[in-house]
Amino acid sequence: MIKGLYEAHLPVRNLQQSIAFYEGLGLSLDHIVNDRLAFLWIVKEESWLGLWVADQVELDYHPSIRHIAFQVELEALTDAVNWLTAHGYTPRKAFGFEPTEPFVIALAHHAHAKIHFNDPDGNSLEFICPVANPHRITGTMYWSDWLRINAQAEGETDETSDHL
Numbered sequence: 514m515i516k517g518l519y520e521a522h523l524p525v526r527n528l529q530q531s532i533a534f535y536e537g538l539g540l541s542l543d544h545i546v547n548d549r550l551a552f553l554w555i556v557k558e559e560s561w562l563g564l565w566v567a568d569q570v571e572l573d574y575h576p577s578i579r580h581i582a583f584q585v586e587l588e589a590l591t592d593a594v595n596w597l598t599a600h601g602y603t604p605r606k607a608f609g610f611e612p613t614e615p616f617v618i619a620l621a622h623h624a625h626a627k628i629h630f631n632d633p634d635g636n637s638l639e640f641i642c643p644v645a646n647p648h649r650i651t652g653t654m655y656w657s658d659w660l661r662i663n664a665q666a667e668g669e670t671d672e673t674s675d676h677l
Contacts, residue, residue, distance in 0.1 A: 514614075519560055520552075521581055523636045524567035531564045534632055537600055538583070556584065570634050580637040582627070590615050590642045591656065593628045604630050607639070608653060616658040621649040626656055 604612030
């Protein structure tokens with residue numbers, strides 16, 4: 514029945530400023546309703562973001578009400594800190610990780626690499642990418658540590674297979 518997420522919504526103070534912010538991330542404006550609501554395509558004809566001018570923008574942050582995660586390709590994610598900074602966005606600390614590089618949250622059955630930042634209204638945004646976890650590594654770590662641990666696990670796997 515469900516095929517995916519079609520839309521999500523965020524509260525904003527200044528519609529034009531927010532439209533420009535999200536267009537800078539690569540979203541494209543589809544339409545504006547009564548100067549209070551804008552719909553921008555995340556992926557054209559697949560998913561979009563609604564930005565609502567609201568008095569409730571000042572709500573305390575909680576990820577269940579003011580958070581959007583945009584899936585990106587791994588290559589883009591590994592350069593996300595540089596890309597965000599070069600385009601005038603500010604990566605932020607999340608889950609105890611400084612925004613120096615993406616970090617990975619890994620469970621035995623899957624893992625995701627991510628970096629966080631905020632929009633002008635303090636809504637929490639992230640770029641996220643699933644990553645393969647063939648060695649069933651668990652934990653939370655910087656991307657560089659993830660690569661090192663996986664390389665070590667590969668070496669152990671190669672050595673083990675050589676001795677079989």
